[in-house]
Amino acid sequence: MKKQFSALCLMLALGVMLIAASPGYCYREKPDDLVSDNSCTHGVKKILVTYDTEHGNTALVAKQIFDDLCAADYSVDLIFVEYFDPAEILNYDGIVVGSPIYIGKWLPGINKLLKRHHATIAQIPSAFFITCTNVRDLTTDNESAPKYQESLTAFMNPVLEKYPDIVPVSKKVLAGGFQFSELYPFQRFLMKLAKYPEGDFRKSDLIDAWAEDLADTFK
Numbered sequence: 678m679k680k681q682f683s684a685l686c687l688m689l690a691l692g693v694m695l696i697a698a699s700p701g702y703c704y705r706e707k708p709d710d711l712v713s714d715n716s717c718t719h720g721v722k723k724i725l726v727t728y729d730t731e732h733g734n735t736a737l738v739a740k741q742i743f744d745d746l747c748a749a750d751y752s753v754d755l756i757f758v759e760y761f762d763p764a765e766i767l768n769y770d771g772i773v774v775g776s777p778i779y780i781g782k783w784l785p786g787i788n789k790l791l792k793r794h795h796a797t798i799a800q801i802p803s804a805f806f807i808t809c810t811n812v813r814d815l816t817t818d819n820e821s822a823p824k825y826q827e828s829l830t831a832f833m834n835p836v837l838e839k840y841p842d843i844v845p846v847s848k849k850v851l852a853g854g855f856q857f858s859e860l861y862p863f864q865r866f867l868m869k870l871a872k873y874p875e876g877d878f879r880k881s882d883l884i885d886a887w888a889e890d891l892a893d894t895f896k
């Protein structure tokens with residue numbers, strides 16, 4: 678009886694930890710991790726890059742995409758999704774949307790944007806990226822690699838399939854990263870339990886290559 682009670686308590690504790698580490702619960706981005714930029718105004722066409730993040734890696738990827746699009750002669754705004762006013766969507770000629778993956782899911786900020794404003798987003802060219810660690814070992818742009826396809830099928834597509842009015846011009850799975858020291862305690866526990874390796878797995882050249890494709894696509 679005592680053993681059963683202990684097992685029940687352990688299961689409950691693990692359940693609470695799992696919920697707490699899930700997107701939308703223990704989730705709060707840190708102000709230092711947020712990157713914004715509205716200084717790129719020289720282009721005729723205007724692109725919005727918006728993202729959600731918990732620990733800043735997706736913000737850094739979004740910033741690199743912002744820099745690349747700016748270098749390709751677009752006007753670009755880089756805005757954390759919670760700071761973006763959706764009434765502005767139609768002021769852009771294209772939108773790039775990025776979310777990290779937490780326990781298989783996108784973060785709530787982007788989900789909320791899509792749920793409420795998919796019909797407006799559908800009126801302009803849109804591109805989507807996710808950051809995750811599932812593709813951390815892919816060093817070349819190999820979209821047929823099993824890990825890439827798995828991430829597309831398990832993480833990217835289920836969200837976009839909810840909004841068939843949005844027909845993305847491009848979808849990309851990019852490697853992100855995390856450090857144990859930056860995680861919230863429940864997350865750290867979970868990631869150590871799952872033996873996830875920490876690190877910055879971003880691949881600068883793959884981000885640039887995708888941004889170059891986008892620059893061509895948005896023309």
Ligand SMILES: Cc1cc2nc3c(=O)[nH]c(=O)nc-3n(C[C@H](O)[C@H](O)[C@H](O)COP(=O)(O)O)c2cc1C
Pocket residue numbers: 698729730731732733734735736777778779780781782808809810811812852853854855860864867868
């Ligand atoms: C608690 C936690 C759960 C995660 N879950 C997944 C997952 O299910 N699949 C995956 O490939 N990566 C997963 N990751 C890795 C993150 O998606 C990756 O580190 C991402 O780049 C973090 O972005 P951010 O720093 O912008 O929040 C997880 C990371 C943490 C800390």
